[in-house]
Amino acid sequence: MKNREIAKLFEKMADMLEFKGENVFKINAYRKAARVIGDLSQDIDKLNREGTLRDIPGVGEGIAKKIKEYLETGQISKYEGVRKGVPDDLLAMMTIPGMGPKTVALVHKTLGISSIAELEEAVEKGRLRDLPGMGVKKEENILRGIALLRQSGERIALGVAIPILDEIVAEFKRRAKVQKILPAGSLRRMKETIGDIDILVTGHDGRKIIKAFTELPQVQEILAAGDTKGSIIVPGGLQIDLRVVPRASYGAALQYFTGSKAHNIHLREIAKTKGMKISEYGIFRGDRKIGGRKEEEIYTELGLAWIPPEMREDRGEIALAAQGKLPRLVEEKDIRGDLHVHSNWSDGSATIEQIALAARKRGYQYVAICDHSQSLKFAGGLSERRLLEQMEEIRRLNEKFSGIVVLAGTEVDIKTDGSLDYPDKLLEKLDVVVASIHSGFKQPEEKITARLLSALDNPHVDIIAHPTGRLISSRPPYLVSLEEVFAKAAETGTALEINAYYDRLDLNDTHCKRAAEMGAKLSIGTDAHHTDQLWMMRLGVAVARRGWLEKADLLNTWSVQRFRRFLSGH
Numbered sequence: 001m002k003n004r005e006i007a008k009l010f011e012k013m014a015d016m017l018e019f020k021g022e023n024v025f026k027i028n029a030y031r032k033a034a035r036v037i038g039d040l041s042q043d044i045d046k047l048n049r050e051g052t053l054r055d056i057p058g059v060g061e062g063i064a065k066k067i068k069e070y071l072e073t074g075q076i077s078k079y080e081g082v083r084k085g086v087p088d089d090l091l092a093m094m095t096i097p098g099m100g101p102k103t104v105a106l107v108h109k110t111l112g113i114s115s116i117a118e119l120e121e122a123v124e125k126g127r128l129r130d131l132p133g134m135g136v137k138k139e140e141n142i143l144r145g146i147a148l149l150r151q152s153g154e155r156i157a158l159g160v161a162i163p164i165l166d167e168i169v170a171e172f173k174r175r176a177k178v179q180k181i182l183p184a185g186s187l188r189r190m191k192e193t194i195g196d197i198d199i200l201v202t203g204h205d206g207r208k209i210i211k212a213f214t215e216l217p218q219v220q221e222i223l224a225a226g227d228t229k230g231s232i233i234v235p236g237g238l239q240i241d242l243r244v245v246p247r248a249s250y251g252a253a254l255q256y257f258t259g260s261k262a263h264n265i266h267l268r269e270i271a272k273t274k275g276m277k278i279s280e281y282g283i284f285r286g287d288r289k290i291g292g293r294k295e296e297e298i299y300t301e302l303g304l305a306w307i308p309p310e311m312r313e314d315r316g317e318i319a320l321a322a323q324g325k326l327p328r329l330v331e332e333k334d335i336r337g338d339l340h341v342h343s344n345w346s347d348g349s350a351t352i353e354q355i356a357l358a359a360r361k362r363g364y365q366y367v368a369i370c371d372h373s374q375s376l377k378f379a380g381g382l383s384e385r386r387l388l389e390q391m392e393e394i395r396r397l398n399e400k401f402s403g404i405v406v407l408a409g410t411e412v413d414i415k416t417d418g419s420l421d422y423p424d425k426l427l428e429k430l431d432v433v434v435a436s437i438h439s440g441f442k443q444p445e446e447k448i449t450a451r452l453l454s455a456l457d458n459p460h461v462d463i464i465a466h467p468t469g470r471l472i473s474s475r476p477p478y479l480v481s482l483e484e485v486f487a488k489a490a491e492t493g494t495a496l497e498i499n500a501y502y503d504r505l506d507l508n509d510t511h512c513k514r515a516a517e518m519g520a521k522l523s524i525g526t527d528a529h530h531t532d533q534l535w536m537m538r539l540g541v542a543v544a545r546r547g548w549l550e551k552a553d554l555l556n557t558w559s560v561q562r563f564r565r566f567l568s569g570h
């Protein structure tokens with residue numbers, strides 16, 4: 001699918017126009033188109049062939065023409081034109097989280113800064129703080145943004161990589177005779193961002209297998225094609241390596257290539273103390289191979305229980321495995337409901353009925369409709385009257401359906417002064433109240449923490465959504481004392497969300513681990529805006545597993561009866 005490439009182009013286009021100080025409406029039109037196309041579940045190429053591009057919300061005649069041009073020629077002439085006047089280094093500066101094209105234009109024009117290195121130097125010398133709209137806080141934010149950018153490098157979000165990989169593996173299996181096939185590396189560990197993907201397979205004819213791999217329709221570029229290893233680039237710039245390994249060492253290779261590096265170094269140290277050696281070929285005592293066919297053998301020979309890949313970060317899991325005390329991690333099949341879904345009543349695209357049917361099809365017992373609240377006008381927030389109407393609609397649907405309970409909920413905004421966007425007497429009527437912050441991200445730590453604490457103190461609030469507000473691709477977390485938030489959540493019995501939306505994953509793995517240790521309950525919500533996004537529950541479960549969570553830690557593994565008791569009792 002070319003959707004993501006086109007969305008990125010439009011986003012860049014908007015950045016450059018904004019940098020040049022052009023018409024705001026034009027800029028917003030490109031941003032909106034980028035967002036809609038990025039979220040689109042249908043293949044944009046297919047829509048173009050069917051002549052239905054204009055049916056996409058936010059795609060007018062001009063945008064549709066440009067999409068068509070890109071699909072047919074591989075470029076957009078208007079983009080190339082606008083692009084010409086903006087040096088690469090300035091474009092790179094615009095990708096710094098918290099920076100944006102307007103600020104880049106400002107520092108470029110007034111201070112002559114034209115690269116990230118120059119910007120960093122200027123910030124450190126305090127040269128930015130006196131510019132209009134700047135200040136010490138803003139300087140700090142820019143430094144953090146630079147750090148975040150460097151850290152993310154060329155990595156891509158897990159939730160972007162998984163659908164690409166699934167499609168490729170399915171197509172590859174149709175074309176090649178392989179017995180075992182598993183991705184290794186950070187993808188198997190379900191890290192929130194991943195670099196290259198390593199796939200390990202076993203099979204008889206290595207050369208044939210690699211040939212089938214490099215001939216996949218998704219291949220954009222072949223980097224290597226040998227007898228045991230092939231390497232390709234697929235859309236999105238993702239590199240995928242395929243290794244054909246002998247059956248007798250498949251387990252050892254899988255263990256080796258899964259990592260993490262720190263985990264494997266620790267294992268090798270243990271092996272050494274026992275007079276053993278481990279490598280991608282097996283586990284050895286002296287020259288004698290004592291295991292490697294199955295991954296479990298590596299761990300067993302070292303006197304350890306097999307460790308789930310999501311835990312392999314050398315954060316204490318090896319000691320637990322030695323004592324036989326590993327947690328029993330939650331699994332996707334334990335999930336009984338999704339606790340954060342938007343419908344077309346606010347900025348989602350599915351009807352409540354469609355959501356209910358899709359949730360039932362996934363085997364859920366319940367699904368919570370949590371549309372935005374009134375002050376979030378840009379996201380179609382519901383007035384009090386509309387929310388009451390929606391509750392009525394949900395009541396009617398529940399009478400009609402069997403096998404799924406639709407819970408009437410809201411994602412009520414925690415306003416900048418800490419108050420909630422609906423009165424208590426309305427919140428009281430809802431089944432589920434999810435509260436979250438969507439504005440005032442730049443407030444000082446005490447202020448944001450206080451907003452969250454006061455929401456936690458409200459007896460009607462059941463869950464705090466995306467507690468840190470970060471976006472993996474573009475926004476660092478706001479400043480907040482999570483320790484205070486976790487302690488308060490444990491005290492009030494309010495749950496903290498693991499938002500499973502691919503760009504959020506908020507709380508992240510280490511935070512949800514800490515929250516559970518402090519006695520807080522957690523819940524997973526996809527924040528899906530259409531039914532095609534309900535699959536992201538898988539990402540939320542991965543975060544929970546990386547945070548060592550068990551079934552009992554998560555509200556939405558509970559039966560609908562137990563969940564209702566929680567809602568009325570906490």
Ligand SMILES: [Zn+2]
Nearest residue numbers: 411436465466
């Ligand atoms: Zn939200």
Ligand SMILES: [Zn+2]
Nearest residue numbers: 340342411527
């Ligand atoms: Zn939401």
